[in-house]
Amino acid sequence: xxxxxxxxxxxxxxxxxxxxxxxxxxxxxxxxxxxxxxxxxxxxxxxxxxxxxxxxxxxxxxxxxxxxxxxxxxxxxxxxxxxxxxxxxxxxxxxxxxxxxxxxxxxxxxxxxxxxxxxxxxxxxxxxxxxxxxxxxxxxxxxxxxxxxxxxxxxxxxxxxxxxxxxxxxxxxxxxxxxxxxxxxxxxxxxxxxxxxxxxxxxxxxxxxxxxxxxxxxxxxxxxxxxxxxxxxxxxxxxxxxxxxxxxxxxxxxxxxxxxxxxxxxxxxxxxxxxxxxxxxxxxxxxxxxxxxxxxxxxxxxxxxxxxxxxxxxxxxxxxxxxxxxxxxxx
Ligand code: PBG
Numbered sequence: 001x002x003x004x005x006x007x008x009x010x011x012x013x014x015x016x017x018x019x020x021x022x023x024x025x026x027x028x029x030x031x032x033x034x035x036x037x038x039x040x041x042x043x044x045x046x047x048x049x050x051x052x053x054x055x056x057x058x059x060x061x062x063x064x065x066x067x068x069x070x071x072x073x074x075x076x077x078x079x080x081x082x083x084x085x086x087x088x089x090x091x092x093x094x095x096x097x098x099x100x101x102x103x104x105x106x107x108x109x110x111x112x113x114x115x116x117x118x119x120x121x122x123x124x125x126x127x128x129x130x131x132x133x134x135x136x137x138x139x140x141x142x143x144x145x146x147x148x149x150x151x152x153x154x155x156x157x158x159x160x161x162x163x164x165x166x167x168x169x170x171x172x173x174x175x176x177x178x179x180x181x182x183x184x185x186x187x188x189x190x191x192x193x194x195x196x197x198x199x200x201x202x203x204x205x206x207x208x209x210x211x212x213x214x215x216x217x218x219x220x221x222x223x224x225x226x227x228x229x230x231x232x233x234x235x236x237x238x239x240x241x242x243x244x245x246x247x248x249x250x251x252x253x254x255x256x257x258x259x260x261x262x263x264x265x266x267x268x269x270x271x272x273x274x275x276x277x278x279x280x281x282x283x284x285x286x287x288x289x290x291x292x293x294x295x296x297x298x299x300x301x302x303x304x305x306x307x308x309x310x311x312x313x314x315x316x317x318x319x320x321x322x323x324x325x326x327x328x329x330x331x
Contacts, residue, residue, distance in 0.1 A: 026310040028303065030074035030329055034121060034276070035322035038213045039063055039106045040083045047083075051209035052281055053288050055320050057083050063106045064113035066323075067120075073326035077119035077167065079318055080106050082128050083215045092137060093129035096156040104163035111164050121196065122165040124157050124181070125172035133211070133220030135172040135227065144227055150177045157181045161190040169253070171198040173227040175243075182248030196276060197244040199252035200237035200263050203228035206256045206282030213281065237263045238270055245273060251315065256280040258305060261312040268313030277309050278318040287321070299328055 002008065013023045040047055040057035047057040058066060067078050082102040088095045095101050107120050125135040126149070132138060136149030149172065157168045168185070170177050178197050185193050203225045211217035229236060241252050252271075254263045257279035268275050287305070291298040302321045309317045319325065 026307060028307050028310055028325075028329065030326035031076050032306070032310060032314075032316045033075050033322040033326055034077045034079050034316055034318040035066070035070050035075050036079040036081060036318055036320060037063055037066055038081050038083055039102050041085055041102060049209065049213045051212045051285060052320065053285075053292070055213070055284070057213065060102070060106045060109040064109040067110040067118055068113050070323060070326075071114050071118040073323060073330060075118070075322055075326050077121055077316075078110070079121040079123065079169070081123055081210075081214050082106070083213065084128050086215070089129055089131045089219075091131050093126035093152065096126055096129040096152070097159050099159055099162065101159075103160060107160070107163040107165055119166045120164065121167040121169050122160040124153050124160070124168055124170040124177075126152065126156070127211075127216050127220075128214040130216075131219060133216040135224065136174060142222065144174075144224075146174050146176070146227075150174050150180050153177050154180050154184045158184055158188055158190075161185060161188070161193045165193065167194040167196050169196045169198060171201060171255075173198065173201050173224075173229070176247070178244045178249050179247035194250040195248060196251045196253055197249040198255055198278075199241045199244040199249065200260070200267065201228050201253070201255045202231050202260065204231065204256050204259075204280070204282070206259070206280045209281035209285050231259075234263060234266060238266060241267050241271060245271060250274070251276060253278055253318075256283060257309060257317065257319075258283055261308060264309070264312040264314055274315040275313055276316050276318065277312075277314050279305065279309070279321075281320065284320040298324075303328060 013019050038057040040059055042059040043061055045059035049055050070078050084095055110120055127133055127135045134144050136144040138144055251274035253276045254260050255278035257277040264277050287301050290296045302325050306325055
């Protein structure tokens, strides 16, 4: 039973700022944000990424400085992606298993700078390390092999955990990898390392700038449609999430973000577990392009899109705007 006009005027509670604040259903804080950072070789290096204006790759010293900045802004976690030099890429992506690779050095530099004050999330997938740009091992026809890839991903995850990663985030979409990684973490002394699975990750056209950032765009032939999901599918996303939870994921991710908020809402409703979304590189680039074209205000666009994730049910959002948004939120 509800009143109707004029007894009920929904505009009444919107009349003043204090009242809008009082009736606000969702809040956005810096602790909702995860900041993805790109790592490059060297020292004192900052390399701007043309298709991600305002985002740079940083050498490990710069990464440590960014992590410290994030911690001071109240951002609880950063996410790392390496730009592996071409001479260290191979068809097998063996550099992913090197205990002294760029990722492991970046994790350690963050630990030195921040201690346990900030979480470090690491991506598990082979595309930043392979010469062909696919996320796994390929056969002669170019097909990405599932089980052979999972075996390598397990070693990659252990390598990252050993270096001090707090959250392992498999972004490869191989079947069975969450279970395999969870067992390996348990059996190798990392029972408290979390898994945030990219459970519903779509074969999306929004990843272009990211592939520039990790240096895989020019290498990748074809697409990732035999493992990443078809953008037409929603029911299948629920099956993916159910599997990853059963296999031992602590939280799940939906990716990309804004175009897939329906998936976020469905997952939250069905499973009521921590759901994260990745506002991906192409989404960031769209906002920045709109700002550059004079079509919108950056601060307002950033905060509105991030609030949309909270409204849809997200526990948090991976976004390249994290530091900027945190600064806005902190006033
Ligand atoms: C790779 C990976 C991708 C992203 C995160 N991990 C790209 C891809 O699947 O090709 C995309 C992130 C973004 O676009 O910001 N495993």
